[in-house]
Amino acid sequence: MDSRIVEMPVDAWAQVECRPEWISALEAGKVLYFPHLGFQPREEEKHLFTPAIRDPKSRNISLNADGRLAGALGDAQTQTLLAGMVGRFREQALELIHGLLPRYTEALRVAPTSFRPMQVESRAQSWRADDRRLHVDAFPSRPNYGERILRVFANVNPHGQPRVWRVGESFETIAQRFVPRAKPYSAWQAKALQALHVTKSLRSEYDHLMLQLHDGMKRDLDYQRDCEQLTMPFAAGSVWVCFSDQTAHAVMSGQYMMEQTLHLPAARQYDPAASPLGILQKLTGRELV
Ligand code: SIN
Ligand code: FE
Numbered sequence: 001m002d003s004r005i006v007e008m009p010v011d012a013w014a015q016v017e018c019r020p021e022w023i024s025a026l027e028a029g030k031v032l033y034f035p036h037l038g039f040q041p042r043e044e045e046k047h048l049f050t051p052a053i054r055d056p057k058s059r060n061i062s063l064n065a066d067g068r069l070a071g072a073l074g075d076a077q078t079q080t081l082l083a084g085m086v087g088r089f090r091e092q093a094l095e096l097i098h099g100l101l102p103r104y105t106e107a108l109r110v111a112p113t114s115f116r117p118m119q120v121e122s123r124a125q126s127w128r129a130d131d132r133r134l135h136v137d138a139f140p141s142r143p144n145y146g147e148r149i150l151r152v153f154a155n156v157n158p159h160g161q162p163r164v165w166r167v168g169e170s171f172e173t174i175a176q177r178f179v180p181r182a183k184p185y186s187a188w189q190a191k192a193l194q195a196l197h198v199t200k201s202l203r204s205e206y207d208h209l210m211l212q213l214h215d216g217m218k219r220d221l222d223y224q225r226d227c228e229q230l231t232m233p234f235a236a237g238s239v240w241v242c243f244s245d246q247t248a249h250a251v252m253s254g255q256y257m258m259e260q261t262l263h264l265p266a267a268r269q270y271d272p273a274a275s276p277l278g279i280l281q282k283l284t285g286r287e288l289v
Contacts, residue, residue: 004030004167004247005232011036013092016099023101027274029171029246031232032100038237039092039154039258045085049158049256051117053082062112063087070112086113086258093152093260096241104150107268111261119255120163131251133218134168134229136276137244138210143203145289146277148264149245155234157256162233168248169228171276174213175283177223182212206288209280210245217248224250246276 006025010016026032041049054061058071063086072082090113098105120132127133137149155163168174185205193199217223231252234240242249266275273282281288 004170004230005033006030008032008034009036010034013037013095014099016096018100018102023270024274026101026241026243027269027271029243031167031240031242031247031249033232033234034239034241035235037096037239039089039156039239041085041156041158045081046158048078048082048085049117049156051119051255053078054117060114060116061086062114063090064112065110082115086115089113089154089258090260093154093258094262096152096239097150097262100241101270103270104262104264104268107264108150109147109263111263113261114259116257116259117255120251120253127218128215130218133224134166134227134248134250135214135217136171136174136210136246136248138207138214140211141199143199143201143207144263145204146206146266146275148243148266148269148275150241150262150264151244152239152241152260152262153234154239154258155236155254155256156258157236157254160236161254162235163254163257164231164233164252166229166231166250166252168217168250171246171248172279173228174217174248175276175279178213178216179209179280179283181216182209185209204289205286206277206280209284209288210276 006022008022022032053072053074055071055073061069061071061082063069063083067083067087069079069083072079094110157163185208190203190208194202266272266277269275272278277288
């Protein structure tokens with residue numbers, strides 16, 4: 001397998017070079033790995049690194065675009081400190097993406113930034129929600145019509161523990177395997193899901209197929225075991241970037257991560273044909289949105 005991970009010789013968030021080979025690697029679904037770039041917590045932020053800071057009613061701590069913090073426990077001072085730390089990561093993540101991918105800048109939509117203090121191995125979940133199984137990201141309630149999910153991750157573990165992922169085969173290969181087994185799209189079912197508020201808008205055929213890939217991969221234990229994959233320990237104090245709707249990924253272990261999601265219309269990529277929407281439309285021979 002040609003390497004799905006590209007090591008990046010970058011050691012600062014700002015003014016990163018923009019190289020065509022990095023852009024095409026990212027848009028081909030590879031992971032850009034920055035072993036020499038890390039998020040640095042300040043001395044006074046170090047006590048925030050405890051799972052007890054998360055409100056057990058929330059999956060993650062997140063900072064909304066308007067600066068509001070959700071999912072955290074603690075007094076006003078703690079919450080302000082947390083919001084400041086997560087906000088600083090957001091700025092750095094945006095700076096990195098603007099440098100690497102300047103053509104995206106105008107078209108990006110910034111989603112909330114998250115801080116995940118939980119130990120991965122401790123999460124008990126249904127197979128569908130289990131991110132320890134290889135998958136591409138697709139969300140049942142939020143149809144996105146082919147809009148991309150670009151993510152910047154930072155392993156901020158203070159004890160040197162890596163965040164271990166498995167990274168799977170290319171999106172084309174996954175689509176060739178799972179599209180033929182996908183349940184057919186049903187327009188009336190999509191309308192019913194919307195009417196029942198299961199989805200926030202009408203689920204398109206694209207969204208249906210992406211969920212079929214997500215579920216098809218996660219449900220198939222032989223595939224999970226036997227498909228081409230590599231195990232990648234992202235070091236404590238490192239950063240990585242990928243399109244998580246395209247890169248097959250699974251998280252096996254680790255604790256304390258920051259994550260910034262950015263959305264981008266597929267048409268605003270350098271090569272829109274490389275997107276999951278482009279690939280699925282080519283494979284099925286029809287418009288999916
Ligand atoms: C995921 O997006 O599947 C989880 C990634 C992680 O927690 O490292
Ligand atoms: Fe995921």
